[in-house]
Amino acid sequence: MMLDSTDSYVTEDGRTIGGVVMEMKNITLRFGGVVAIKDISFDIREGEIRAIIGPNGAGKSSMLNVISGFYVPQDGEVLFHGKPRPHMKPYEVAQQGIARTFQNIALFEGMTVLDNVMTGRLNKMNSGLLAQAIWRGKAEQEEIENREKAEKIIDFLEIQHIRKTPVARLPYGLKKRVELARALVSEPSILLLDEPMAGMNVEEKEDMSRFILDVNDEFGTTIALIEHDMGVVMDLSDRVVVMDYGKKIGDGTPSDIRNNQAVIDAYLGVAHD
């Protein structure tokens, strides 16, 4: 089906997918002589689960880093809500409501789970240094309000029992979940997940898939994710972008992708799974 950027539609399972919130236009990214991303364009619609797949080194993580503002592309632009996004620092991007997780877990190892999750609320808290120093008024009130929000997400992701545990002591699967909690608690409009299920066993993958669907369902969060497990991707996502050697070789619904010859040749032909 062909849709306009402002059109919305309802999926088979009854979710409403809105218009385009973010559009990547002709993005090119180079490191010295190496071209990581070459002239890629695609869009992300409100409320959808958008997957980016491709073999190792295809430039998927670099793409997320461009969205996060961590890498600055040499060419092309990012449109957010239809307007070109000026050059932004990563933290400014985060303030616009784009949260993410990382391929190699990037939790703050020296802090407890609760503190890690609370960092996700930092853009919602703006009491001054002095107020925080005396822990009175707005500062104290903010701590309590945001703690409530954090506890809700902690409950939602079922990590109450490790609330006060230092993150460094947690097993891998739980760390992934804490990272998701940290991203989620910021109530993002777009959530970027970089291989949320890498290194997990089947059971953990099922848990994580359920959480991702629940998040999308319950909070209506737009999700863009990178994943290797084709089965998971096809089950979860509404639309898929396929990348290979920094180029886009396919873009469409899972069933489109399954039948795309270029994708089959480049990716599925050398199947990993």
Next chain:
Amino acid sequence: MFYREAGDFKTSYTDDNQTFPIKFDRYRYYVVLAVAFGIIPFLINDYWANAFLLPFLIYSIAAIGLNILTGYCGQVSLGTGGFMAVGAYACYKLMTAFPDVNIFFHVIAAGGVTAIVCTAFGLPSLRIKGFYLAVATLAAQFFLVWLFNKVSWFYNYSASGQINAPERTVFGVPVTGANTEAWATYLFCLVFLAISAIIARNLTRGMQGRKWMAIRDMDIAAEIIGVNPMRAKLSAFAVSGFFIGISGALFFAVYLGAVEVGEVFGIQKSFLVLFMIIIGGLGSIFGSFAGAAFLVLLPVALKLVGVDLLGWPTDIVAHIQLIIVGALIIIFLIAEPHGIAQLWRVAKEKLRLWPFPH
């Protein structure tokens, strides 16, 4: 057995957020405060004040300051001596320029001035990281000492180049100058330490502390989830500078009374305060106290044992003292790399389970 949290239920987030969530800790804290404010001032004499307590209190403030920067925000600094000098000279200039203002405000203002200077020297931290930054802060150390030595405005053009603290009073009781009583100087410094510790604790348990620790643990991830690294780092430099400036002002005005910058605030001071927080524990307010106590008490204790009790020659004792301090640092690190604070935490955890460790 007696140290436990079971049964100590929290019914609100306010309770859970407090400084000492465990009841026993809280009581112990009140006892320490009561002893420090209510009992020690009556027992104190000049020797205890000047040999142990004042240096302990003042170094604790400096250690808290550096711990915020290095322990919480991960920016290693070797400029502490220079920043303490800023506090000392700012305090001196203010004391002599505005003799009618209470010394309490001079010390606070000295902290403020140091915070500004410290922030300025923190600017390179936006580009330089790790040991490179540590060495870069040495530039501040050497430059500031040179500056205070060179520009005679800082020491009011006195022929000697030294600065002397004139007598100043709080509620009519002298706290600086020649005629101070041990209890008055002690209490004056204790008040600053208590305020500093409470402020530091509040900042580090709240959002500001989380931002700092996020930068410390993984600066890139912190930036991507929304921490403005410039504001986080510079605020750490500023807060750290504020405390270090206060400690420098007290060190000069209350403890020593006279200061020559190169001798008192040299590179050795920077290292000493850094040792304190590493031995005490990075990222721990309690560790700042423990480290300061360790490095203030140990040399004096060794001297008392060696010279006064055993009657050994002073130079042999001084050398053995170096050997013992050095060996203890190494032994400590091998046994517990995360400092006295971590030893304490481990001990508490054992106590919590005692007598049923399984």
Next chain:
Amino acid sequence: MPEQLVFAMEVFLNGLMAGVLYALVALGFVLIFKASGIFNYAQGVMALFSAMTLVGIMKGQVPFAHVINAIFGTDVHYFGWTVPALLAIILTVAVMVLFAWAVQKYIFRHLVGQEPIILFMATIGLAYFLEGVGDLMWNSEIKKLDVGLPQGINEAIDNYTFNIFDYGFFIDNLDIVATLIAALLVGGLVIFSQYSKEGRAMRAVADDHQAALSVGVSLNFIWIMVWSVAGFVALVAGIMWGTKSGVQFSLSLIALKALPVLMLGGFTSIPGAIVGGLIIGVGEKLFEFAIGPMVGGATENWFAYVLALIFLVFRPQGLFGEKIIERV
């Protein structure tokens, strides 16, 4: 040629010479940092300790004489013999190898895998320890060190430049010798690390501990070796400075001269240490010459750091580092 320019040339040459010595001290840091990730604060004290040991051996001092006398009521100070310089240097090197072995066995073997700041702290403990032992062992007098190095103005250069510029340049013979020795040492180290089996193993360890371990390189051996080499470098630096000022406490402060060099050249780069040393040496001397008089002089202590700082702000990866690409 204008007089100021001639003077500046003389200052420049002397800066180069000073720079070579800074580079030498910096090299001691780089070797250990590269192979084990340890920022060795004790490097300066090692220079002091090795120079004290050298003088002690040469003069036939009884180690720990002061303590022995205090405990046993004896009055021993010297064995009554003297040792020729070359033999004494060899013996001192043996002591430094022994020291390296002890450091590895009793300290760093127990701290494998710790964070850099912990390792750094351990070297601080080591510095205290070594300072105390050195003073107890050889006492804290200022000792004259003479291993036969020439000192004083080089007449040939003086005369030669006088004929050209009408002003004879002052170059110290000791500086010339130091430059030659440092150059030989640096060259030797580069050859050693490039072509010998041990040297290659050392570089392998520097690149990747785990990988080196897995192909059978003995980390223990490598670390004893780098500490020994660093001890040797410290000895050479100790001899150079000790000849000039006598062997005394402040030798341990020469480490401070090496830190800006490390910033500039990078903690892991041997060429960085050399070029950085030269830049710092020339830079601080020229600054003191040109700007010093305007601001009251004695700028050398901080100028090196400020220079390195400004440089790093514009090029955080240092002189020879590759551009840092950050990843998440």
Next chain:
Amino acid sequence: MKMKLPAMALSALMIASPVMADLVFPSLSYRTGPYAAGGIPFADGYADYFTMLNARDGGIGGVEARVLECETGYNTEKGVECYESTKGEGALVYQPLSTGITYQLIPKATADGIAIHSMGYGRTSAANGKVFSNVFNYPANYWNGASGAVNYLMSQGDISGKKVALVYHNSAYGKEPIRTLEELSAKHGYDLTLIPVDHPGQEQKSQWLQIRREKPDYVIMYGWGVMNQVAVQEAANIRFNMENFIGIWWSGSENDVLPAGDKANGYKALTFHGVGSDFPVFADIQKHVVDTGSAAGAGDQIGTVLYNRGLYAAMLAAEAVKTAQEIHGVADINPAQMRDGMEALEITEEKMAGLGLPGFGPSFKVSCENHGGPGLVGMTQWDAAAKTWSLVSDFSESDMDVIQPLIDADSMAYAAENKIEAGC
């Protein structure tokens, strides 16, 4: 110190400080740290003289002298600890032995009523006894030193139009002579060049290249620690005439010239006391102290410049005690009486000769107004072949017309800042 440690430990424990009449002289020594080489001989000399008095005369006026040594390592904070830990023992007079520690102790000791004797260091303007009631810096201070050096140069020939360079330790101490030398330069018409050396002074290439370029006729040095050795060495390297190179007394010990070897020959240094061991008192020290094995150090420092300085300080303290005993008519004097003794101290040729120290120092008299004495300084010169210092001038007067106004100005400023009323 030839006693076995275990035995000493035992004796220390057994004699749990019985209450005995004694005269306590704390010695804030620094036998460790960066300046140990200078601190050891001074502390030895100070202790040995009192040990000798006890053994030979049974103390001072029949009361035993007790030296309380406390190690500062030249560190100001340890100095404070040492002061606090010794003052309760009845300390009579402090030798802080560091300008930094002196500055801290001035208000503390004044409040405690204990005297400070900072001999040839410390706060120069403390010479004004009207403001600094408890601080003494006789027989000479830094400004006397600067003036003495200029006077010496003038005695060698006309100084007007000559170039004089001051090489100084870039610290409060090193900057002391600047104002005096500037005043004198205006008065006598020489050019003054200031050349600072930053602590510690290991590297002085720039400074000596500058001297080589500018070719001053004379160099005066206020150095300390390693700076001295390096400066003498560099001066020799650029072949500066050592005859024209003059150090202050803290740049004039054997330590400072020995590392440079023969090339240091002819180097001069100011002094305010005698040099060498050619005095009768040293025979007594040998007999009563060294030979009995009770010397404070290894016994190898006797007769060195700094040992003599320590001995001289001890002698002045002992004479002040005698003076105090005469004034107050008690043998076991207290700190306040000691202060009076110091203020009434008079050192004459006869007195020194009687002590076995003929001509060891200048004759002088202390008064309530003047705690600094007349500021007589002498010049010594190093003979590298014989490895000895020798006095090459008399102890002669410095230019008090220039110095006194400076002392008055600085001390009155201190008095104003600290609201002290001038006494006497």
